[in-house]
Amino acid sequence: MNATAATAHASAHAHAGPHELGFLRTYVFSTDHKMIARQFLFLGLFMMIIGGILALLVRWELAWPETPVPGMAGILKETGGIIEPSTYNMMFTMHATIMIFFVIMPILAGSFGNFLIPLMIGARDMAFPFLNMLSFWAAALAGVLMLGGFFVEGGHAAAGWTSYAPLSAVPDYTGTYWGQDLWCISLFVLGVSSMMGSINYITTVINMRAPGMKLFRMPLVVWSLFITAILLLLALPVLTSAVAMLLFDRTLGTHWFLPSGGGEPLLWQHLFWFFGHPEVYILILPAMGIASEILPVFARKPVFGYHAMAFSLIAIAFLSWVVYGHHMFVSGMNPALGMSFTITTMIIAVPSAIKTFNWLGTLWGGQIRFTVPMLNALAFVSMFVIGGLSGIFMASTPVDIFIQDTYFIVAHIHYVVFGGSIFGAFAAIYYWFPKMFGRMTNSFLGQLHFWPTFVFFNLTFFPMHIIGVGGHMRRIYNPTQYEFLLPLQHWNVFITISALCLGVAQIPFAVNFIWSLFAGKKAPVNPWQANTLEWTAPAPPPHLNWGPTLPTVFRGPYEYSSPEVEEDWLPQTRPLGRAAAAVGRH
Amino acid sequence: MLNWWLPENVSTYGADIDWLFHLVYWITGITFVLVAGALIGFLIAYRARPGRKARFTHGNATLEIVWTVVPTLILVILTMLSLPAWSRIKMHVPESDVHIRVTGKQFNWEVTYPGPDGKFDTEDDRTFDNEIHFPVGKPVVIHLRSKDVIHSFFVPSFRFKQDAVPGREIRQWFEITKPGKYEVPCAELCGFGHSGMKGWAFAHTAEDYEKWLAANVNAPAASGESPPAAGGAAPAEAKAPGKGKK
Numbered sequence: 001m002n003a004t005a006a007t008a009h010a011s012a013h014a015h016a017g018p019h020e021l022g023f024l025r026t027y028v029f030s031t032d033h034k035m036i037a038r039q040f041l042f043l044g045l046f047m048m049i050i051g052g053i054l055a056l057l058v059r060w061e062l063a064w065p066e067t068p069v070p071g072m073a074g075i076l077k078e079t080g081g082i083i084e085p086s087t088y089n090m091m092f093t094m095h096a097t098i099m100i101f102f103v104i105m106p107i108l109a110g111s112f113g114n115f116l117i118p119l120m121i122g123a124r125d126m127a128f129p130f131l132n133m134l135s136f137w138a139a140a141l142a143g144v145l146m147l148g149g150f151f152v153e154g155g156h157a158a159a160g161w162t163s164y165a166p167l168s169a170v171p172d173y174t175g176t177y178w179g180q181d182l183w184c185i186s187l188f189v190l191g192v193s194s195m196m197g198s199i200n201y202i203t204t205v206i207n208m209r210a211p212g213m214k215l216f217r218m219p220l221v222v223w224s225l226f227i228t229a230i231l232l233l234l235a236l237p238v239l240t241s242a243v244a245m246l247l248f249d250r251t252l253g254t255h256w257f258l259p260s261g262g263g264e265p266l267l268w269q270h271l272f273w274f275f276g277h278p279e280v281y282i283l284i285l286p287a288m289g290i291a292s293e294i295l296p297v298f299a300r301k302p303v304f305g306y307h308a309m310a311f312s313l314i315a316i317a318f319l320s321w322v323v324y325g326h327h328m329f330v331s332g333m334n335p336a337l338g339m340s341f342t343i344t345t346m347i348i349a350v351p352s353a354i355k356t357f358n359w360l361g362t363l364w365g366g367q368i369r370f371t372v373p374m375l376n377a378l379a380f381v382s383m384f385v386i387g388g389l390s391g392i393f394m395a396s397t398p399v400d401i402f403i404q405d406t407y408f409i410v411a412h413i414h415y416v417v418f419g420g421s422i423f424g425a426f427a428a429i430y431y432w433f434p435k436m437f438g439r440m441t442n443s444f445l446g447q448l449h450f451w452p453t454f455v456f457f458n459l460t461f462f463p464m465h466i467i468g469v470g471g472h473m474r475r476i477y478n479p480t481q482y483e484f485l486l487p488l489q490h491w492n493v494f495i496t497i498s499a500l501c502l503g504v505a506q507i508p509f510a511v512n513f514i515w516s517l518f519a520g521k522k523a524p525v526n527p528w529q530a531n532t533l534e535w536t537a538p539a540p541p542p543h544l545n546w547g548p549t550l551p552t553v554f555r556g557p558y559e560y561s562s563p564e565v566e567e568d569w570l571p572q573t574r575p576l577g578r579a580a581a582a583v584g585r586h
Numbered sequence: 587m588l589n590w591w592l593p594e595n596v597s598t599y600g601a602d603i604d605w606l607f608h609l610v611y612w613i614t615g616i617t618f619v620l621v622a623g624a625l626i627g628f629l630i631a632y633r634a635r636p637g638r639k640a641r642f643t644h645g646n647a648t649l650e651i652v653w654t655v656v657p658t659l660i661l662v663i664l665t666m667l668s669l670p671a672w673s674r675i676k677m678h679v680p681e682s683d684v685h686i687r688v689t690g691k692q693f694n695w696e697v698t699y700p701g702p703d704g705k706f707d708t709e710d711d712r713t714f715d716n717e718i719h720f721p722v723g724k725p726v727v728i729h730l731r732s733k734d735v736i737h738s739f740f741v742p743s744f745r746f747k748q749d750a751v752p753g754r755e756i757r758q759w760f761e762i763t764k765p766g767k768y769e770v771p772c773a774e775l776c777g778f779g780h781s782g783m784k785g786w787a788f789a790h791t792a793e794d795y796e797k798w799l800a801a802n803v804n805a806p807a808a809s810g811e812s813p814p815a816a817g818g819a820a821p822a823e824a825k826a827p828g829k830g831k832k
Contacts, residue, residue, distance in 0.1 A: 084778075085778040085779065085780075085781060086778040089775070089777075089778060089780075158778070159775065160775050164735075164736055164774070164775070166734065166735050166736070166752060167735040167736065167775065167776060167777060170735075173692065173734060173735050173777055174777055174778070175778065259752045259753025259754075263753075264753065265736060265751050265752060265753065266751060299632070299640060300634070300639075300640040301640040301641065301642070301643075302642065302643065302644050303644075304643070304644070304645050304646075305644075305645035305646075305649075305650050306644065306645065307645075308645065308650050330738070330747050330748050330749055331736075331749050331751070332748070332749050332750075332751040332754060332756050335672065335673075335676035335677045336677065338672065338676070339669055339672065339673070342665055342668060342669065342672070343665055346661040346662065346664060346665045347658070347661065349657065349661055350654060350657050350658050350661065353653065353654075353657040354650070354653060354654055354657075356621065357649075357653040358645070358650075360621065360624050360625060360628065361645065361646075361649065363625070363628040363629065363632060364628055364632065364641070365632060365640060365641030365643070366628075366632045366640045366641070367632065367633075367634040367635070367638055367639065367640040368628075368629060368632050368633050368634055369634045370633070378625075378629070381625065382622065382625060385618060385621050385622070386618065389614035389617060389618055390614070392610055392613070392614055392661075392664070393607070393610050393611075393614070395661075395664075395668075396606050396610055396664060396665075396668040397668055397669070397671075397672040397676075398599075398602060398603045398606050398668055398671040398672050398675060399603060399606050399607050399610060399668075401603065401675065401676075401745060401746070401747050402603055402607070402742070402745050402747065404747055404773070405738060405740070405747070405773040405774060406773075466591050467591070469591045469592055470591040470592070470593065470742075471593050471740075471742035473740070473771055473773050474773075474775075475775045475780065475781075476771075476780065476781040477780070477781035477782075478781050478782065481781060481782045481784070482769060482771055482784065483769055484593060484742060484743075484769050488591075560640065560642075561639050561640040561641070561642045562642055563642055568639060568640065
């Protein structure tokens with residue numbers, strides 16, 4: 001369907017009038033991209049509570065090993081609140097699984113992908129609204145299956161979120177039975193959900209842009225979600241197949257990953273990381289897009305190097321397929337292969353560097369307004385810089401021999417996915433909340449959430465670099481079992497106290513979110529004086545987003561402080577000069 | 587600052603690793619200070635003030651080229667400095683007369699010496715649990731195996747880490763410069779007993795190592811706990827600190 005046909009079709013719809021849909025079709029089995037976006041957001045935020053509590057339990061064990069966790073005596077009855085080693089393994093496995101697959105992906109790709117793509121390219125909905133609905137409900141089913149694993153005998157999966165075979169492939173190695181099976185089945189279902197979503201995003205971006213919305217007039221967040229969708233489409237099926245193979249090894253007696261039957265344990269790692277590295281970019285690219293969107297709005301300046309920004313996204317997408325081996329430098333993979341992965345891994349840092357310099361360029365000479373979304377976007381930029389730079393240690397293979405599987409890696413990944421993706425998600429929630437729910441959030445509570453989060457995030461994760469350099473292994477249950485780690489134990493206590501404060505710092509966010517949802521100030525159509533198309537739709541936008549006519553696009557998305565107009569913003573839809581005259585003659 | 591926490595290095599190639607660590611530390615440290623300085627400077631200098639308008643610019647091609655080329659050059663040079671060390675450490679196992687097989691299993695390290703005949707899988711092999719003895723000053727070749735899941739043989743002070751993968755034998759090496767006793771944790775999650783799966787590495791002087799070998803590995807007639815092996819082989823002495831077994 002080309003853009004004109006889509007317009008004609010959609011406006012025919014619009015003229016038919018807003019026919020009333022029942023409660024179920026509006027709020028539950030909705031095909032409206034905005035309702036699906038809200039559903040994904042609620043799913044992600046709900047799961048974030050569970051993932052966060054698991055993280056705090058893990059931290060308790062590391063600071064005060066084998067002591068009862070306050071308040072857990074009722075849940076861990078047999079041990080009186082003490083976390084056992086197998087329970088501990090389950091907790092960090094599920095913390096990572098939930099945070100990656102059920103928090104960051106649903107919020108960034110699921111929610112903001114759904115909300116922003118049609119609204120920012122001027123489409124009335126996704127290309128396949130029904131498929132879109134199925135995508136959410138498949139993800140919700142996957143979430144139920146994943147949570148179900150906590151209630152089965154033997155406990156939930158406990159082989160790490162990476163679930164390396166043979167540990168994960170033979171039930172007796174971990175003592176988890178249905179838990180690991182449900183883990184596989186849930187991720188399989190989530191893989192199907194992701195495929196439905198990504199096909200939708202790609203088709204919508206290619207076919208349904210409003211008149212005048214050329215590819216290089218698209219907002220960068222749409223670019224990033226478009227590239228993310230391509231990675232999702234190509235990477236997730238690899239995981240989907242791998243978890244199916246793992247499930248067959250566990251239940252049907254196949255030997256894909258078991259040497260006893262001629263299988264190869266490293267095959268799992270190759271499949272997992274061939275998915276897993278693009279996955280890292282699936283988690284971070286939307287956040288990069290969000291920062292690229294918010295920085296120009298609150299610096300009141302065009303984004304610096306728009307084309308460089310778009311092309312570096314594309315470069316990352318290509319390179320992300322050929323770097324995955326850096327997770328396997330000491331895995332037993334041929335070290336010669338490790339050499340080629342070193343080169344590609346070093347090179348993939350370049351597009352990220354380009355983006356960082358362009359963000360700085362965007363701030364240079366601006367009129368910076370320190371709103372809550374802007375603070376979170378700036379936190380994203382600065383924390384992503386640390387996460388990116390610490391990655392260079394691992395790219396240098398000889399250094400990686402030492403820091404592989406230590407807390408240095410844990411520090412790195414949390415600077416990227418918490419400092420990066422989660423600050424990006426917070427920025428997006430504060431920025432688009434007025435459009436999504438039609439109400440403003442409270443900016444005092446927003447500040448009260450941001451500052452402690454930023455401080456305690458750093459106090460929690462920065463010292464992990466230090467203990468990592470000291471040799472502190474990941475995934476150990478009790479650091480005091482090791483003589484060489486005893487001098488570092490006070491850091492574990494420090495990190496845990498910071499992590500508890502980081503947890504408490506999320507309370508203002510929850511209060512702000514829920515309170516604003518029902519009692520926030522009514523949002524104007526364009527509260528931030530931004531240029532992009534979603535701010536021309538009512539807040540919140542009705543079904544099909546705009547009235548009878550779709551917006552027409554005259555320019556790029558970031559013409560802030562243009563000398564052509566009096567104000568410091570110039571919406572994409574506002575005609576000027578000859579175009580204005582043409583519109584006037586109509 | 588970060589390097590204050592590096593454990594003491596006692597292996598020959600550990601110095602190469604530490605040198606690269608410090609190099610990356612300085613490159614990333616300086617980059618961070620510059621970027622963070624620029625960021626904070628811009629936030630202060632360009633905070634919104636009434637009556638001013640932001641600079642209207644879409645970018646600068648020269649700057650784009652500079653900040654693409656400069657990081658690329660730095661990273662390519664870093665790659666070229668990293669690869670020779672990697673090749674020396676991981677790809678070229680030197681000739682040596684000290685060969686030790688280390689087998690990971692849930693949740694122990696089994697350490698096997700080939701015995702006087704110098705061959706593994708013969709009658710005179712000697713196996714110890716969780717302790718590995720070797721001399722300083724010469725390369726030690728480790729034949730790494732696993733019986734069940736993936737483990738990882740990690741000695742922080744040796745800058746040595748290698749996963750043990752079931753179904754294959756991986757040969758790696760180290761050469762230690764300082765006699766002593768070093769902790770050997772498992773670094774790859776291997777099940778509920780992963781934490782606490784550890785052994786001790788004893789780096790002996792050449793003479794001490796010979797003595798240890800004579801007493802524990804090359805002493806077929808010495809008494810001790812009787813191995814349950816078939817063929818009526820002479821029991822091996824389990825002298826402290828090793829409990830010898832066949």
